[in-house]
Amino acid sequence: MRQEPMSDKSNSSTTKVYPFQKAGMYLLFVLRQELFSSCLIEWRKSMDLRAFFRENPRAAIAFSGGVDSAYLLYAAQQYAKDVTAYYVKTDFQPEFEMEDAKRLARETGARMRILSADALCDERVAENPPDRCYYCKQNIFGMILKSAAEDGYTMVLDGTNASDDAGDRPGMRALRELSVRSPLRECGLTKAKIRELSKEAGLFTWDKPSYACLATRVPAGTRITTEILKKTEAAETFLAGLGLRDFRVRYLDGAARLQVPASSLGTVLEHREQILSELGKDYKAVLLDLVTR
Secondary structure, X not given: OOOOOEEXXXXXXXXXXXXXXXXXXXXXXXXXXXXXXXXXXXXXXXXXXXXXXHHOOEEEEEOXXXXXXXXXXXXXXXXXXXXXXXXXXXXXXXXXXXXXXXXHHHHHOOEEEEEEOOHHHOHHHHOOOOOHHHHHHHHHHHHHHHHHHHOOOOXXXXXXXXXXXXXXXXXXXXXXXXXXXXXXXXXXXXXXHHHHHHHHHOOHHHHOOOOOOHHHHOOOOOOOOHHHHHHHHHHHHHHHHOOOOOOEEEEEOOEEEEEOOHHXXXXXXXXXXXXXXXXXXXXXXXXXXXXXX
């Protein structure tokens, strides 16, 4: 069947545009958009932290004292003009995390503000649903955003790296909604690379084990209480004193379930009596998980 040309009313000339030509122009537009997006992603990956802070010289940094945020703060001190670190102290963080954060701030010469929050005052957090982290991040970063704005900052950064699985994780979703930027991720820096760079920079955090907040020791659906958190912190502090690293003390219906690396099983068994005696003060049973970390 013969196809009649269509007039392009947006053009004052008498040029005729066939439907298949319009489809071709639309396809070209889509391809150009995809190419632009692809180039933007690659450009961001090639950007380094020096360039990032050249474009964003003033920022507030959500600071936990861990490997990633420690290196981010170090880099900001090197390349940015004005940064302040914000540490939010709750019952979800053990004391050593705050001490590490304070030490890192001193050693890098960074300004640091310590904010205090009651993480369990929000029932959506205390009830411990599967998306607990979403509400917790909203509260914590909402506090940082408010304090940062009072100090004159319009941008808040966090230490999410390129190895972190963004997906639809509740905490990551909260950061996106709050427009928190993650320079390490944007610059394509993986966890391994950050450790390497931290070692070169002389940061004591370079080989610090990854540490999730104490709330992660409580299974979803089990209400989180200050008592459980204190027991967990005490148990993990005791085990760290025995030389254990990169381990967890999980709460399981009143019992403590120890998760350790395979290389630490011997240490646990060597100190079996001490562990049973100490943790037995707070838990009705002490279990060793043979599925190692």
